Structure formats: C-alpha cells, structure tokens
Amino acid sequence: MLAIGLEGSANKLGVGIMLHPDDGSSPQVLANVRHTYVSPPGEGFLPKDTARHHRAWVAKLVKKTLREARISVDDVDCICFTKGPGMGAPLQSVAIAARMLSLLWKKPLVGVNHCVGHIEMGRLITGATNPVVLYVSGGNTQVIAYSSQRYRIFGETLDIAVGNCLDRFARTLHISNDPAPGYNIEQLAKKGKQLVDLPYTVKGMDCSFSGILAAIDALAATYGINGPEKDEEVDSEKSVEEGGKPTRADLCFSLQETIFSMLVETTERAMAHVGSKEVLIVGGVGCNERLQEMMGIMAQDRGGSVHATDERFCIDNGIMIAQAGLLAYSTGFRTPLKESSCTQRFRTDDVYVKWRD
Amino acid sequence: MSAAVETLNLSHLPLPVHLALFQDVHNAPFLRQQLISGNSDFEYALIDASMILSRSHALSAVFRAVNDSLNGRLKSRNVHSEIVYSLGATNNIADSFRKFGITDSTKNLLVVKVSVTPDITHDSVAAHLTQSIEGLPAPFTDESLSGVSDISKIKKAYKLGALSVAAVDTTNGTHAQDRKLEQSVLGAIALRGAT
Amino acid sequence: MHPETYKPPALPSPFSTTTSPPSLITQGAEAHLYKTCFLAPDTPAALKIRPAKAYRHPILDRRLTRQRILQEARCLAKSLREGVNVPAVWALDWEGQGGESGNGGAWLLMEWIDGPVMRVVFERWEKFLKRNQGSLSEEDVAGEESRVRGLMERIGRAVGGLHKSGVVHGDLTTSNLILRPFVGGSEDATTGEGEGEGSPSMEGDVVLIDFGLAAQSAQPEDRAVDLYVLERAFGSTHPKTEPFFDSVLKGYEQSYKGANVTLKRLEDVRLRGRKKSMIG
Numbered sequence A: 001m002l003a004i005g006l007e008g009s010a011n012k013l014g015v016g017i018m019l020h021p022d023d024g025s026s027p028q029v030l031a032n033v034r035h036t037y038v039s040p041p042g043e044g045f046l047p048k049d050t051a052r053h054h055r056a057w058v059a060k061l062v063k064k065t066l067r068e069a070r071i072s073v074d075d076v077d078c079i080c081f082t083k084g085p086g087m088g089a090p091l092q093s094v095a096i097a098a099r100m101l102s103l104l105w106k107k108p109l110v111g112v113n114h115c116v117g118h119i120e121m122g123r124l125i126t127g128a129t130n131p132v133v134l135y136v137s138g139g140n141t142q143v144i145a146y147s148s149q150r151y152r153i154f155g156e157t158l159d160i161a162v163g164n165c166l167d168r169f170a171r172t173l174h175i176s177n178d179p180a181p182g183y184n185i186e187q188l189a190k191k192g193k194q195l196v197d198l199p200y201t202v203k204g205m206d207c208s209f210s211g212i213l214a215a216i217d218a219l220a221a222t223y224g225i226n227g228p229e230k231d232e233e234v235d236s237e238k239s240v241e242e243g244g245k246p247t248r249a250d251l252c253f254s255l256q257e258t259i260f261s262m263l264v265e266t267t268e269r270a271m272a273h274v275g276s277k278e279v280l281i282v283g284g285v286g287c288n289e290r291l292q293e294m295m296g297i298m299a300q301d302r303g304g305s306v307h308a309t310d311e312r313f314c315i316d317n318g319i320m321i322a323q324a325g326l327l328a329y330s331t332g333f334r335t336p337l338k339e340s341s342c343t344q345r346f347r348t349d350d351v352y353v354k355w356r357d
Numbered sequence B: 001m002s003a004a005v006e007t008l009n010l011s012h013l014p015l016p017v018h019l020a021l022f023q024d025v026h027n028a029p030f031l032r033q034q035l036i037s038g039n040s041d042f043e044y045a046l047i048d049a050s051m052i053l054s055r056s057h058a059l060s061a062v063f064r065a066v067n068d069s070l071n072g073r074l075k076s077r078n079v080h081s082e083i084v085y086s087l088g089a090t091n092n093i094a095d096s097f098r099k100f101g102i103t104d105s106t107k108n109l110l111v112v113k114v115s116v117t118p119d120i121t122h123d124s125v126a127a128h129l130t131q132s133i134e135g136l137p138a139p140f141t142d143e144s145l146s147g148v149s150d151i152s153k154i155k156k157a158y159k160l161g162a163l164s165v166a167a168v169d170t171t172n173g174t175h176a177q178d179r180k181l182e183q184s185v186l187g188a189i190a191l192r193g194a195t
Numbered sequence C: 001m002h003p004e005t006y007k008p009p010a011l012p013s014p015f016s017t018t019t020s021p022p023s024l025i026t027q028g029a030e031a032h033l034y035k036t037c038f039l040a041p042d043t044p045a046a047l048k049i050r051p052a053k054a055y056r057h058p059i060l061d062r063r064l065t066r067q068r069i070l071q072e073a074r075c076l077a078k079s080l081r082e083g084v085n086v087p088a089v090w091a092l093d094w095e096g097q098g099g100e101s102g103n104g105g106a107w108l109l110m111e112w113i114d115g116p117v118m119r120v121v122f123e124r125w126e127k128f129l130k131r132n133q134g135s136l137s138e139e140d141v142a143g144e145e146s147r148v149r150g151l152m153e154r155i156g157r158a159v160g161g162l163h164k165s166g167v168v169h170g171d172l173t174t175s176n177l178i179l180r181p182f183v184g185g186s187e188d189a190t191t192g193e194g195e196g197e198g199s200p201s202m203e204g205d206v207v208l209i210d211f212g213l214a215a216q217s218a219q220p221e222d223r224a225v226d227l228y229v230l231e232r233a234f235g236s237t238h239p240k241t242e243p244f245f246d247s248v249l250k251g252y253e254q255s256y257k258g259a260n261v262t263l264k265r266l267e268d269v270r271l272r273g274r275k276k277s278m279i280g
Helices: A045-071 A088-105 A114-126 A162-172 A181-189 A209-220 A248-274 A289-303 A318-330 B028-036 B057-072 B077-089 B093-100 B122-132 B142-148 B149-156 B173-190 C058-081 C118-131 C140-164 C187-191 C222-237 C241-251 C258-273
Strands: A003-006 A012-019 A028-036 A078-084 A109-113 A131-134 A141-147 A150-154 A279-281 A303-308 B005-008 B019-025 B043-047 B111-112 B136-138 C023-028 C034-037 C040-051 C089-091 C104-111 C177-180 C205-208
Touching: A003 A045, A003 A088, A003 A114, A003 A318, A012 A045, A012 A318, A028 A045, A028 A318, A045 A088, A078 A088, A078 A114, A078 A318, A088 A109, A109 A114, A109 A318, A109 C241, A114 A131, A114 A150, A114 A279, A114 A289, A114 A303, A114 A318, A131 A248, A141 A248, A141 C222, A150 A248, A150 C222, A162 A209, A162 A248, A181 A248, A181 A289, A209 A248, A248 A289, A248 C058, A279 A289, A289 A303, B005 B122, B019 B057, B019 B122, B019 B142, B028 B043, B043 B057, B043 B077, B057 B077, B057 B111, B057 B142, B057 B173, B057 C089, B077 B093, B077 B111, B149 B173, B173 C058, B173 C089, C040 C058, C058 C089, C058 C104, C118 C140, C118 C177, C118 C241, C140 C177, C140 C205, C140 C222, C140 C241, C140 C258, C222 C241, C222 C258, C241 C258
Parallel strands: A003 A078, A078 A109, A131 A279, A279 A303
Antiparallel strands: A003 A012, A012 A028, A131 A141, A141 A150, B005 B019, B019 B111, B019 B136, B043 B111, C023 C034, C034 C040, C040 C104, C089 C104, C177 C205
16 A cells, blocks of 8 residues: 655645555655745744745645655555644645645545654654654644553643744744754754753643743843844853853753753653653654653663654654555545545544554 | 660661650759750750650651761751750751750650660660659650640640641541641651751 | 563662661652651551652752652641641651762652552453443443442542642642542452452542642642643543543532632633644
C-alpha cells in the first residue's frame, strides 16, 4: 500500500509518500519534502499569509514528491491530509488541494489527526512500541499514553503551547524566524551562563506557560535587552543577585531550563502513573537537543530510555500524515468527500485507534 | 529508691537514649540551678513532664534533636538543651525552655540523656539520677504521662486550641481526639524552623 | 531494564546507617517512597525522599526540592489539624545532604497508611465486570454501579474536606487516594489482597496521600483545577468509571459551603482545558 500525505496545519507545508510493503516488511519513506513560510523577525505568521504560501507551493511540492519517490499516480492507494487541529486558513488550503487530487486521480481520501500523525511517525522511526509521548510544538503541549484504542491525554498546557511561548519570546528579542525561532533560541541559550528566577508552574501533569512568558518579557524590558540586538552587549561581571544584568543568552538559557524542566517533570509523572519506562518526544520543539538531553537523563534515572527524531520527522511533514493515514486506511477507514472538511479543534483522544491492540 | 531508667535505641539513630520519669519531685530548684550554672555533671534534658502528652511526643523531640546534632545543625549549646528546644514550635530557645523545661515548681520531671560518649551508659545514668533526684521513679509509659500532662497548657504551647475533630470517624471520640492532638504536635515539632 | 538491576540513589542520613534499612515501595516521579519505621520498629512509617534531579539545573533543583518538601509537610500538617484523613507528619529534613553544595536528598517521614490505592480498587472492579460480563444479572450490575458510585461519592467528600481545610492537592489521581480499611474490618479489606476473583471491597476511609504538589489555597480556580485533574485521571485510567464521575461531584458539593462556586468554576476549566488542541 502506498499513500501520499499532505500537511499544512501551521507554517510548514509538507508532502510525503509512504510505502507499506505487501510482504509486511517495514514501512518505507519514499519522499519527504517541505517548504516553510518564514515571517520577518519580531513577527509571527498570520493565517492568511500562511494559507497563501501553501496555495502557491502545494502543486509544486506534490510534483516534486512524486518525482523523488519515482512512482506514478497509479501506484497511490490513498490521499491523506491533515483534518486538524491547526490554523483554519492553512488547513483549508491544503484540504482543498487533497480533494482536488482525489477527484483528479480518483483515489480515496483519508483525513488524519495531526497529533496522531506525529505519534505514529515517531513510533515508526524510533521503534518505540508503547512509550509515553511528549508532544510539543508551537500549538500543542501534551503528555500522551496509549490505552484501549485511544491516545489519551494525561497532561497538557492550561494556556499557551510551549513552542508558542518560545516563539513569542523570540519575537520579544527580535530573533530570526529562519529556520525556526525555537532553533535560534536554542543556539543562543548555549551561550547563557546564569539562571534567572522564573515562575515554575506545574499542576499535576498539566503545565502553564503564559505566566513565565509574561515574567521573562518583563525581565527583558527591565534590563533593556528586548527588541533588536544592540552591539554593545557585554557579559556582566556580576550575577543578577549581586545587582548585575543578565544577557539575552542568559534569558534564553533560563527560559529553556525552566520550561523544559516542567515538561520533563510532567512526562516523568505520567511515566510513573502508567508504569512505562519509554518516552517518545515528537513535535517541532522535540528537535531541541537540550530537551532531549534532559529527558534522556530522566529516563535513564528511571532505568528507561528516550526516543526522539531529528528535524525531518519532528517538524511538521507530509509523511507522518501518510503514515497515520495508511494505518487507518488498512483498517478500512475512508473519508468521504462530503466529510473531508477540516477543523481547528480536533483532540488527540477523539481518534479511534483501530490499528493498535 | 533507685531510678527507673529506660534505655532505648530509637530507630535509625546510632546513639542510645536514656529516659527516666519522676513524680513528686522535691528538689527542682536545685536541679534547675545546676543547669543555669552549667554544671556538666547535670547535662540532661530536664523536661517538665506535665508538658508531655505521650512517649511519642517526647521521643519525637529527641529524634529531631539527635538528628540535627548528627547533621551539625544544633541551634543551642548541646544535644540535651536541643531536646528541650525541639519540643517547642518556635525558633525561640528561651521560650521553649520556659514552656517545656524544668521550673522551680516542677513536680513531674522527665529526664533524657543521650549517650554522646561511650562512658554514658544505662548504669551510669541510673546511678547519677538515683543520687541526684529527690522524687518517685515512675515508668516512662503513656499511662503515667497522661496522668500528669496538662492538656490545655500543651494545646496553648502548640497553638492547637481550636483543634477540630471530624465527627465521622470517631468510634471512640476521646481516643481519636487525643491521637489527633498528639499527631498535630508531632507535626509541629517536625516543622519547627521551616521558613 | 529489569527491576533487579535498578539501584535507587543512596539514602540520606540518618537512613544511610540504620540497621534495618528502609525498603523501596515505589519510585514516584519526584520522590522515592520507602517503608520504614519511626522511633520503634513496631511503628510503620512512610519515608519520602526527594533525590536531586540530575536533569534540572542545580539551582532550580534545590529551590524546587526544598520548597516542595516544606510545602508538602505544611499542607499535610494543616489538613490533619483540620480533621482531614491524611498521613501525619513525623519528621522532616528540608536541607538535604551537605546543605548548599550537596546532592539533595531532602526527606519527609510520615504515618504509614494501610490499604490499596484507589487505582487498584477500580482496576479490580473493571476486571471483575469484564470477566463476568455475561453472567451478571441486570440487578447485579446495578448493585455494582451503586457500590462504585458510593465510593466515588466518598472520594468527593474527602476532596471537599481537604479543600475546606484550605489546602489543594495539586495531583489528584487514583494513585493518590488510599482506601484504608476500618480497624477490625474483613480480612480482604485489611490486606487489600486475595481479591483476585470477586468484586473488590469498597469499605474503609478515603485517605489522601502524596501532597508533593499541594498548596494552601482557597481559590475556586485552584480547587476546580484539582477536580479537573481528578476527572481526567478517572477518564484516562478507568474509562469504565468515567460515567459515574458525577458521584464524586455530588459528594464534593455536600462537603462544604461554597463548594458550588468551585463546581461552577470547574465548567470553565473544562472548556478551557478541552479547547487547547487548536493549532497544529
């Protein structure tokens, strides 16, 4: 079986092709292409601009994907697309493209939950069989574990997503959004030395990030280090406690240390609760090596291990939609044309996971 | 009459502890004077037993003082003064001594000695107490303690006057109330100094 | 990873040198729980140790460890004074080993609570129902449901009692509630074992444990989040009991004046929590 997957729920447009060989051998990625809409420093991506980007690129990307995979349209069994959750306008532009392909090629549609796509791709790439999943991106922060045909959400953010917190702080500092604001924060954080005190808000397995964002934005403003970088910034001799001034790098470092500690803590709590020793990190923030490192130390202390993937699979892509779509397709799932709408709200635990025991 | 000294090894603590209870004590002013003058022969925790609810109450304070001593965290002169201090719920050492320590009018006295050096043994403590304390030895039991404890003063010392009792789980109301008071007192001892 | 190869971190003083070493019961997320004794071998006690977390920045780790062990002890002591069924605090060390430069190891010694955790009770109940799906009469099923509803109502009352005392738990799951058998109760109930086949006993006191994330608060918001966390724990861990969660809320409503304000707030918290999968 072979599926093409289309993803465009945020600022990444991804198209990919997955093959599930008939002999039951392991699934193969035949092509995985992506094009990202990058907004200028200090700005986020707006839905209408992002949708315009996706419309402009989707045909080109589909053609490129077919070429790279060296397959013809006849080989395709189904067209998988992101049904949600995500930003409305970009989701719609990609859903329209999927419907068009379905009519043009006379192939069935499979609507896929974006979060389930991340989980299934992560499971496939890492070989983690039944891990606790930390799903962290610009729009989602969830701690998930599988139980009786559902990916159940054990913990989640009570306000903004962790990636959104990082992205918005990148805007505060006017850090470049290319290739991604979180990536640039991570690089800057490596130069950070001192930890400034930030709120730490964990409630059970849930987290809250808006208070931390407000606190660090306020710190940046207090020390006059928000906005575009100024040339004269030098490391202060004194620590913050001694009346010194933190650097932009110190703030990035402190933000990461604090919010990642919260994520590792809630993940550990879920692991303890369900008795699992495996963790899988998916979603764009999952590329962050410091987060992976911290999670690894935690898992090791529990006698387990962490599974993470690199940017090809962590960041939104088309193959994850194809992979989850094919799993559903193989159990007989189809999305009729008249039900092929998309939805901004689509909970991970709304999906009936028929393909797992 | 010879003193009824009980020697205990409190769980987890490496040092044996010797305890003796006396009733109808006649020479409290003399004993108190020895403490004030710093007579090292009288390095004991001398506790007014009317301020003690139960064995666990006294032993919890001993546990805390010995553990703090082992970790180099004594706030007072030695582990024996620390025991009296540990009975209190505040950081005020003088206040703890006023409330829980021996006074000139103390009639019921609990004496505690920790084997801080190997020459302090059950026999050495018993011998010294027999010769120094003018009072009636009593066994260090919950029963003899409850006979002398002044509940309202104890409640006041721990600010537990308004202690409420859930009506539901009391098959034996008085017993449950006593236990809750005792458990609350242990909590206060453990939490003393937490900022 | 095999359990026999797992070595928990070294115990802090004074438990490092004790002659009857505490036995590890669970490795929770934040802390290791040991069974040991207090003052005398015949007084069972729960020892909670918060080892340093190597993944966390040491400054943050010390701050959190100290803050939490103290907060936990304070909340336990406060709710105990107010008559809530919680373990009594017996001894405490918030400094940890070696003070500022040490590797953590703050600990809290508490009363040992006998009995199974609710997770186990509900799991047994769900298994019992599953196993006897065909053979139970409608009447039997109704009886089982009313028993479970009764227990859930008592859980609601216990949570309400806690909130009334000015404390919120912060981590209400079915693993943090113990069903303590009544003294002199049936053998099954006392040991919590030997119930492989039948429906589990639901008699006893509901005791709240693990105050690792508790806080002193009387805010409807914090109280509502407590209930929301518990509701989700039921939903994710015991799907079969989820339809009866209204019994928890019923017990809660009856437990203190002002409970209805919290229940109203719970509706907001649910909506807020559930819409949070908006952006991919």
